[in-house]
Amino acid sequence: MSGDHSFILHLAATPSIVLVNTQLPENIGAAARAMMNFGLQELRLVAPREEFPNKRAYDLAAHAAPILDNARIFSTTAEAVADCKRVYASTARSREMVKTVYTPLEAAHRMADEHVSTAILFGPERTGLTNEDVSIADSIITVPTASDLSSLNIAQSVVVVAYQWFQTTCNLPLAASHLHHKSEFATKEELQGFFYHLERRLDAADFWKVAEKKPKMWMNLQNIFTRASLTEQEVRTLHGVIAALQ
Template sequence: MADRRSPAILLHTPQLGENIGAAARVMLNFGLTDLRLIAPRDGWPNPAAETMSAGALGQGVTVAVFGTLEAAMAGLTFAVATTARPRGIEKPVLDTPQAVDALSAHPGQAGVLFGGENSGLPNEAVAFCDAVLTYPVNPGYASLNLAQAVAIFCHQWGAGAGLGGRFAGKDEGVGAPAPREELIGMFEHFEAELDRAGYFYPPEKTHVITNNLRNALIRARWTAQEVRTFRGAIKALTLGRGKARVKRED
């Protein structure tokens, strides 16, 4: 699934194994497989990460552990640092779509660097990167969980890579709108049965009530399948009413 240009995800001094596992899980969901850990607090491997990854660590995501950022960035020719606050460093500042575009266009191996849970990235780590990625978070509360921050980027990467939705191209989507003649047939069927049941009373109000019903129903933007289903329901109610009458007469 992962394109050869898919960026590496680097986690700088992550603390919780659960966050590492959750990051791996969302990476694989959106087609990224290269996970690099820089000095994880609890070492590696981490049972909590294995559990939280829901199998991602065994189904495609590879984990490499490094003692320093410099070592983890070996082989990268372009890197983006994620941060929620200004750093006073002269670097291009990108939003998520811009970052994905830049990473996708880069011909070499790229990476996205995320800071640890305690205090994010140190300025020295940001200085190693070519650009800064920031999210449009609430200025008064810019506190994203590490795995959440990774998820936001991965989702945008998947959208930019054209992965499509899970059901894209299948039959689970909404069908085409029903032709007007099918809607009219449904209205007339429904109204005929309502008339038989004595719903239109007083009779002189029939036209107004009918228009109100049609206005309410047409706002639902019926598909052809929904029209057939509703007419089947009308028919079932009609048959049921007939059976009840026969039973009462008996």
């Protein structure tokens, strides 16, 4: 996976993440880490509460330090999104405002379709975005949760929105891969060789007891090993097991 997708990331307009009045530098760092993981590069900070750059942010950012290095700081939300054509406000609370609310999935689809410079706003930890900041946005993103009591912290919200954007934009396959090369699977001939070995030993040990029951029992037994998608090495190991049990 991973490296394979880089060409797609260059083609798609990647949204900027705008953190407004963030209280804890740790959350800025955790947001940067999530951005890096999911292919977002541009971080904008509106009047962070503690001085920035900040060591506590870098500690949490891990490999995402370059995103913090390149973060731009603004004094107002309006300035931070001035060059963007679409702005989403991430908020859980309903507002007395006429804005369409999208889930992260739908918002990701819209971003992929519209393909214009986009910013996503995230508010401060305790209070969330002000109505004034939300009014700057074209639409709202609300992460669906299991109950009204639920609340995501700001870094968790960035994780979900960034993950969903990456998942949607990069059109990822459902099943990622197998951990071994398909060439390592045993051939059917190798499997049959094992079955021949096993059957001979079971016959010799009078495993079946009642001859009429053998066909059904033997088919069930073979099915167990077929279903397991054995590798060549595993077949060799099983030959060894039978020999050892002798």
